[in-house]
Amino acid sequence: xxxxxxxxxxxxxxxxxxxxxxxxxxxxCDASRCGSxxxxxRFPFRVNSQPHxxxxxxxxxxxxxxNETMLQLPNLVKFVVKSIDYKSQVIQLSDPExxxxxxxxxxxxxxxxFLFQREYRYDFALYSCNPAERKSMYGDLISCLSDNSxxxxxxxxxxIADLPIASCTKMYNLxxxxxxxxxxxxxxxxxxxxxxxxxxxxxRQCRLKxxxxxxxxxxxxxxxxxxxxxxxxxxxxxxxxxxxxxVFALYRVYRFDKLERxxxxxxxxxxxxxxxxxxTRYSYADLKxxxxxxxxxLGQGAYGTVFKGxxxxxxxxxxxxxxxxxxxxxxxxxxxxxxxxxxxxNVVRLVGFCADGxxxxxxxxxxxxxxxxxxxxxxxxxxxxxGWEKLRDIALGIAKGIEYLHQGCDQRILHxxxxxxxxxxxxxxxxxxxxxxxxxLCAKDQSAVxxxxxxxxxxxxxxxxxxxxxxxxxxxxDVYSFGMLLLETVGGRKNVKVTKENTNHxxxxxxxxxxxxxxxxxxxxxxxxxxxxxxxxxxxxxxxxIQWHPxxxxxxxxxxxxxxxxxxxLTMPPNPFASTxxxxxxxxxxxxxxxxxxxxxxxxx
Numbered sequence: 001x002x003x004x005x006x007x008x009x010x011x012x013x014x015x016x017x018x019x020x021x022x023x024x025x026x027x028x029c030d031a032s033r034c035g036s037x038x039x040x041x042r043f044p045f046r047v048n049s050q051p052h053x054x055x056x057x058x059x060x061x062x063x064x065x066x067n068e069t070m071l072q073l074p075n076l077v078k079f080v081v082k083s084i085d086y087k088s089q090v091i092q093l094s095d096p097e098x099x100x101x102x103x104x105x106x107x108x109x110x111x112x113x114f115l116f117q118r119e120y121r122y123d124f125a126l127y128s129c130n131p132a133e134r135k136s137m138y139g140d141l142i143s144c145l146s147d148n149s150x151x152x153x154x155x156x157x158x159x160i161a162d163l164p165i166a167s168c169t170k171m172y173n174l175x176x177x178x179x180x181x182x183x184x185x186x187x188x189x190x191x192x193x194x195x196x197x198x199x200x201x202x203x204r205q206c207r208l209k210x211x212x213x214x215x216x217x218x219x220x221x222x223x224x225x226x227x228x229x230x231x232x233x234x235x236x237x238x239x240x241x242x243x244x245x246x247v248f249a250l251y252r253v254y255r256f257d258k259l260e261r262x263x264x265x266x267x268x269x270x271x272x273x274x275x276x277x278x279x280t281r282y283s284y285a286d287l288k289x290x291x292x293x294x295x296x297x298l299g300q301g302a303y304g305t306v307f308k309g310x311x312x313x314x315x316x317x318x319x320x321x322x323x324x325x326x327x328x329x330x331x332x333x334x335x336x337x338x339x340x341x342x343x344x345x346n347v348v349r350l351v352g353f354c355a356d357g358x359x360x361x362x363x364x365x366x367x368x369x370x371x372x373x374x375x376x377x378x379x380x381x382x383x384x385x386x387g388w389e390k391l392r393d394i395a396l397g398i399a400k401g402i403e404y405l406h407q408g409c410d411q412r413i414l415h416x417x418x419x420x421x422x423x424x425x426x427x428x429x430x431x432x433x434x435x436x437x438x439x440x441l442c443a444k445d446q447s448a449v450x451x452x453x454x455x456x457x458x459x460x461x462x463x464x465x466x467x468x469x470x471x472x473x474x475x476x477x478d479v480y481s482f483g484m485l486l487l488e489t490v491g492g493r494k495n496v497k498v499t500k501e502n503t504n505h506x507x508x509x510x511x512x513x514x515x516x517x518x519x520x521x522x523x524x525x526x527x528x529x530x531x532x533x534x535x536x537x538x539x540x541x542x543x544x545x546i547q548w549h550p551x552x553x554x555x556x557x558x559x560x561x562x563x564x565x566x567x568x569x570l571t572m573p574p575n576p577f578a579s580t581x582x583x584x585x586x587x588x589x590x591x592x593x594x595x596x597x598x599x600x601x602x603x604x605x
Contacts, residue, residue, distance in 0.1 A: 029054035029207070035067025039084045043206050043217075044194050053208060056194050056215065058113040068096070073114070075106045075285050082186060086200040090117055093187045099144035101126070101154075101181055104174060109189075111283060117188035121176035123157040129168035140182030154181035279340050280352035284359045291319050303331060303437065308366065316366035317351050321359075331437035332360045338413055338436045346401030348424060348434040364434070368427050373420035376489050388531040390429060391489055395538060396563045397431040398423055402482060403556035405433075406475045411441045414449065414474075418481035419460045420488060448472035460484045463548050476550035479559065483545025487512060490539050509546060510577045512539050517572060537563070537570060544573040 028051055031042040041047055046055025048062050061081065062070045069081040071093060079093035091114070095103050109115060126142065128150045139153035146152045157173065179187060196206030199219035209216040210231075288294065290309035298306040304322040311317055322332055332355070339350035354361040372394065375386050386394070398418075405413040415436065422435040438455045450473075456465065462480035464470040487509050516539060541562050547553045552574065554562070562570060 034061075034063035034069040038063075038067060038069045039081055041069065041084075042086070043208075044191070044196060045084065056113070056208075056217075059191075070096075074108050074111050074283060077103055077106045079103070079187065086206075087197050088190070089192070089195075089197045090188055090190045093189065094185060097144070098185065100179060100185055100187060101142060101145065101174065104177060104179070104187075105172065108283065108285075111281065113191050113193060114189040115192070116178040117190045118178045121178060122174075122180060124154045124174040124177055124181050125157050126152055126154055126171040126174065126181075127168040128152050128171055142181060279336065279350050280363075282352050282354045282361075282363060284354055284356040284361075287319055287321075287354055287361055287363075290317065290363075294319075294321075304361075309363070311351075318364045318366045320362045320364065322361060332362070334439060335362060335436045338439045338441065341409060342405070342413070344401055344404045344408065345430070346397045346432055347404065348432040367424040367432060369425035369429055371421050372423040372425060372431065372485075372489075375425075376420055386429060388528075388534045392534045392538065392563070394423075394425070394429065394431045395486055395489060396560065398433065398485070399482065399556055399560045399563055401431070401433045402478055403560055406478070406556050407444070412444050412446070412475060414440045414442065415478050415481075416440065416455050416465075417457060417460075418478055418485060419457050420485055421457075423485075448474050456481065462550070464550055470548055471550045474550060475556075476553045479545050479553045479556060480547075480550075482556070482559070483542045483553075484509070486538050486542030486545065490535055490542065509543065513543055513575060513577060516540065516543070517575070540570045540572060543576065547573060547576050 029043070029046075031040050032047055032050070033040055034047070041061055043054065044056035044059045045061050046052075046059065048060060060072070062072070064070055070078055071081050071091070072078050078096065080096050082092040082094050084091050094100070126145070127139070129152075130150065139155040142152040142154055152171065153168075154174075157175075174181070194206065194215070194217045196217060196219075199206040202219065204219040204221055206217050206219055209218040282290070287309070290311060291307045292310075294307045296308040298308050298318060300306070304320050306318050306320045309317045309319045332353075336350065336353050339348075343349065348367070349365045350362065351365055352363040354363070376391075402415065402418065405415060413436075415433065416438040417435060418433070422433065423431050424434050425431060440449055442449050455461075456477075460481040462470075462473075462477040464473050465477055491508050491512065516536070541559060544554055544562070545559065
């Protein structure tokens with residue numbers, strides 16, 4: 001087997017050398033053009049048929065069936081390229097339908113590498129008028145927008161009040177127009193990066209710097225092409241050789257070693273989960289395309305509305321359109337700034353964002369099973385209950401996610417709003433922490449953070465967030481919120497404090513503590529002894545997490561160890577409710593299923 005493999009590798013190597021040798025001297029990045037009369041296309045531009053390395057990002061051109069050179073700008077606006085001046089770094093464009101004004105309204109250059117060449121801009125208004133009124137018009141006729149029944153004229157916005165246009169209807173304004181309506185039929189754009197004009201002035205060409213970083217460029221003469229061709233050839237040979245080795249290795253793994261094959265699949269899944277995507281910036285027009293004009297609404301909250309979107313047939317996303325009336329953008333900045341640096345299997349991935357004028361949106365990975373709240377607070381316990389082992393796994397995943405936020409990033413991230421509604425579930429019911437609008441960043445060695453107002457959701461907020469008498473605010477606030485989440489998972493009821501107006505509710509965490517302390521049954525419907533151990537462990541860990549003073553609570557690393565441990569005899573924590581006196585257990589309290597519909601918890605601003 002080894003001898004035959006060596007023969008195959010040698011034969012393949014010789015064939016690759018022969019093929020690349022025959023093609024040596026040909027350069028896929030040579031200057032090209034669309035047809036005989038089109039402009040020269042060379043770096044930083046490239047046609048779509050050339051490799052990506054032949055051009056710079058955003059400088060892609062295409063050839064039409066009529067051999068026209070086309071440039072597509074954001075918002076799918078297409079222009080015919082008339083000429084390219086590589087010394088001045090200026091490109092001249094015209095409209096394919098000879099109606100430049102129709103295209104100007106849609107031009108958005110903020111996400112493209114181009115700028116308007118003309119410094120002085122013009123403000124115009126377009127009016128549709130009855131042709132009979134032409135004798136009273138002082139504007140310029142726009143033929144491409146006119147028809148037999150109406151004529152379209154452009155007027156300087158500064159003089160519009162003095163014109164007799166009673167029989168005209170305003171169509172739209174053209175503000176800061178780089179062209180003069182009725183006179184200019186060519187749009188000139190310039191680019192600053194990459195700065196290759198000095199190469200053209202010296203009679204040299206420009207390209208991406210070999211082994212450079214951050215898309216650096218360099219000038220070169222044409223006689224250096226042979227050296228580059230040899231380098232490309234050597235790379236092709238080496239790459240083909242390594243590809244063959246990789247294919248053979250995969251064949252060996254698939255054919256002879258089942259265990260290694262399973263490990264490979266597990267590694268691929270791990271890499272997929274932990275791949276660090278930099279969030280993409282989308283325009284509002286992109287979001288409308290992704291969501292099919294916001295066709296499918298997933299939900300609505302205090303800060304915005306969530307729609308389902310699709311980047312491709314395989315990749316679905318959730319697009320959260322933020323309410324412009326809520327806040328001053330702090331939540332948007334906070335969430336993008338925080339989630340852009342996070343990549344963890346138990347934290348929702350931020351795919352991208354939109355900051356298009358007053359419109360702001362966040363684009364997340366789509367998680368089909370909604371939030372944890374749906375499964376621990378459902379009115380229909382039989383259909384909504386996931387099982388105690390799955391709930392234990394979900395709790396462990398949440399704990400690992402919070403531990404990552406506290407210890408796994410360059411800066412410690414404090415979430416400040418851990419609750420079942422902010423834990424989303426993927427197709428396999430794996431938990432992912434979401435909603436970082438209230439999060440704060442601090443150094444890992446920082447023992448406390450400053451806060452001017454309480455933040456979070458009532459029932460999950462740590463005591464020190466309300467009053468500094470309990471201690472300084474730190475990462476232990478998230479530990480407290482997680483403890484309340486665990487107890488709600490155990491009991492399926494909201495953590496509502498007993499008040500004069502709410503005497504029919506019993507403060508559930510204290511009720512659980514008293515039952516465990518007196519070794520009473522938790523009175524939750526459990527059909528299996530193993531499940532009973534899961535429930536007891538979750539309850540004890542939750543009670544450790546909700547100790548009133550932060551110093552008495554464990555770190556999330558310790559919480560993870562407690563949940564992962566095999567021991568079922570965890571030590572009971574001190575009574576966190578000692579200041580309120582021992583509560584008498586209501587022995588008549590009925591057995592409860594884990595999922596039951598409850599009151600909505602109000603948000604704290």
